[in-house]
Amino acid sequence: MDNLLLTAAQMRALEQAAIDSGVVTGLELMERAGTGAVDAILDEWPDLAAAPGRAVVLCGPGNNGGDGFVVARVLVGRGWDVEVFLYGDAEKLPPDARVNYERWREVGEVQTLTGRDMDGRGYVPDLTIDAIFGTGLSRTLSWELCDAVKQYAWTFTQGTRVVALDIPSGLSAESGRRIPCADPPEDRLAFPTVSPAAALAIDLTLAFHAPKIGHYLGDAPADCGRLRVVDIGLNGGATDVETARLVCGPFEGVAKASGHKYDHGHAIVLTGGMGLTGAARLAARGALRIGAGLVTCVAPGPAMMECAVQLTAVMLRRCDDAAALADLLEDDRINALCLGPGMGLSDRAGDLIDAALSARRHIALDADALTILAERDDPFAMLHHDCVLTPHGGEFASLFPDIAERLNVPAMEGPAYSKVDATRDAADRAGCTVLFKGMDTVIADEKGNARINAAVYDRAAPWLATAGAGDVLAGIIAGLLARGLSPLDAASSAAWLHVEAARAFGPGLIAEDLPEMLPQVLAALER
Ligand SMILES: NC(=O)C1=CN([C@@H]2O[C@H](COP(=O)(O)OP(=O)(O)OC[C@H]3O[C@@H](n4cnc5c(N)ncnc54)[C@H](OP(=O)(O)O)[C@@H]3O)[C@@H](O)[C@H]2O)[C@@H](O)CC1
Ligand SMILES: Nc1ncnc2c1ncn2[C@@H]1O[C@H](COP(=O)(O)OP(=O)(O)O)[C@@H](O)[C@H]1O
Numbered sequence: 001m002d003n004l005l006l007t008a009a010q011m012r013a014l015e016q017a018a019i020d021s022g023v024v025t026g027l028e029l030m031e032r033a034g035t036g037a038v039d040a041i042l043d044e045w046p047d048l049a050a051a052p053g054r055a056v057v058l059c060g061p062g063n064n065g066g067d068g069f070v071v072a073r074v075l076v077g078r079g080w081d082v083e084v085f086l087y088g089d090a091e092k093l094p095p096d097a098r099v100n101y102e103r104w105r106e107v108g109e110v111q112t113l114t115g116r117d118m119d120g121r122g123y124v125p126d127l128t129i130d131a132i133f134g135t136g137l138s139r140t141l142s143w144e145l146c147d148a149v150k151q152y153a154w155t156f157t158q159g160t161r162v163v164a165l166d167i168p169s170g171l172s173a174e175s176g177r178r179i180p181c182a183d184p185p186e187d188r189l190a191f192p193t194v195s196p197a198a199a200l201a202i203d204l205t206l207a208f209h210a211p212k213i214g215h216y217l218g219d220a221p222a223d224c225g226r227l228r229v230v231d232i233g234l235n236g237g238a239t240d241v242e243t244a245r246l247v248c249g250p251f252e253g254v255a256k257a258s259g260h261k262y263d264h265g266h267a268i269v270l271t272g273g274m275g276l277t278g279a280a281r282l283a284a285r286g287a288l289r290i291g292a293g294l295v296t297c298v299a300p301g302p303a304m305m306e307c308a309v310q311l312t313a314v315m316l317r318r319c320d321d322a323a324a325l326a327d328l329l330e331d332d333r334i335n336a337l338c339l340g341p342g343m344g345l346s347d348r349a350g351d352l353i354d355a356a357l358s359a360r361r362h363i364a365l366d367a368d369a370l371t372i373l374a375e376r377d378d379p380f381a382m383l384h385h386d387c388v389l390t391p392h393g394g395e396f397a398s399l400f401p402d403i404a405e406r407l408n409v410p411a412m413e414g415p416a417y418s419k420v421d422a423t424r425d426a427a428d429r430a431g432c433t434v435l436f437k438g439m440d441t442v443i444a445d446e447k448g449n450a451r452i453n454a455a456v457y458d459r460a461a462p463w464l465a466t467a468g469a470g471d472v473l474a475g476i477i478a479g480l481l482a483r484g485l486s487p488l489d490a491a492s493s494a495a496w497l498h499v500e501a502a503r504a505f506g507p508g509l510i511a512e513d514l515p516e517m518l519p520q521v522l523a524a525l526e527r
């Protein structure tokens, strides 16, 4: 995953600054985008480089369409047969796209994307280019466009390679979600609309200069196919969202360099009652494997025997109620807690949460702890800056119902509200770090910092969708908190390590395997 992620607005600002400084013109950037795209396509599929084929280029009304005209011209220059379709009015194309439209017109025809021109190809093209919309998509797509692309896709894309320029048309570059198509006319209600982004079954998406945030969120990983970045000669760019990675914090690497066990912190993990201690034990193992100096499971009396027969390196203490936990926390060497996995929803669990929050330690709150908080009149009253909340989608919706609703409602206009926006708003409201789980995990803190840890493209780890994986994540966070990382760094490093551990194991992974893969992940980092 590339380290630089931009919003559409940040990308536009970067382009504009480059153009204003005089180092490049918009037309030159468009030429680089189109020629770079062709180079990337031919590099991706050497058989297409070996012999020219046939291509269909679908162009839209903005500069993304302009890139499409460049691709068409460059392909013809390499001996390809190319048909070009335009959605929109050529007279209204923005200036650079218009120039490239005219240049293409010297080479070939332009047909109408929504007309009958799309019917009756007597061949299957080797390549289809989606250049309808890029980062400028700003509102609901017309039914005519969605229908035309759907018809084209169903008829012609079987067996052809489909490439999206910058981003699949119909996806928001901010949220990665599909912007809806308008409803069909009365007489076509029986024919469902499909977003072009989905209908085209895109094999390869070529992001110009840098991936946009939306490439890593929502529907994008499913719709983009593979993702490649095409260099168009721009440098950097101002961003306010980072990609998650391992942050080493105050010690020299996660592998221990020196010190006593107490120098690496003492994390405690609260278990549930008898028969409900597995989740906490998984978390504890995660905390210990990531290098907390000591990890103790804290269990109620009836669960002690169950824990005792299962734990060895993880220690065990009895703690029946909130008063006993408060006593335990008199030991100020205990610097991090993990609450929630398997804890249950009893009054006792609620009291333990209050005792833990009152003791002002670093705390990872997951699972049942989040459900308990969500049922309170003011779920966030006792939270503080040293807390990390780790909700999955359901827990997020219980804790932040209005934010979840805003996130889930289809965006009718851009820029769309994204999972990054939602996690930032949640962290602001909770007054602490929030890690919003999923394939596209987002981590944000109360200061507005945000990071994405996406397990997609070449980092996909679908095996992580297994019971208990989240418990291990909460434990790794607690372990890193014990080792002194800030809540934001602990949460984002843990999310990164969690995916690396899953990828190191591969298919067949169960939650117990995750902590055991951490040494291998850490060893690979040392090399
Ligand atoms: N700038 C540069 O130097 C470079 C830019 N590059 C390329 O430009 C792309 C960004 O270009 P862009 O800003 O023109 O946006 P793009 O996505 O082509 O479309 C916007 C057009 O669509 C229209 N429109 C929007 N929604 C609509 C809807 N639902 N239904 C119908 N129409 C709709 C919208 O209309 P408006 O909202 O203005 O009325 C406007 O006309 C970027 O992704 C990259 O590929 C590269 O060449 C590198 C150099
Ligand atoms: N398809 C997926 N790809 C990558 N990570 C995933 C996927 N599905 C779930 N995860 C991750 O797996 C973990 C599941 O946690 P959670 O939903 O709390 O489950 P559990 O409570 O069973 O442990 C989270 O860290 C989540 O980000």
Ligand SMILES: [K+]
Pocket: 064, 130, 131, 132, 133, 134, 164, 165, 166, 167, 168, 169
């Ligand atoms: K596109």
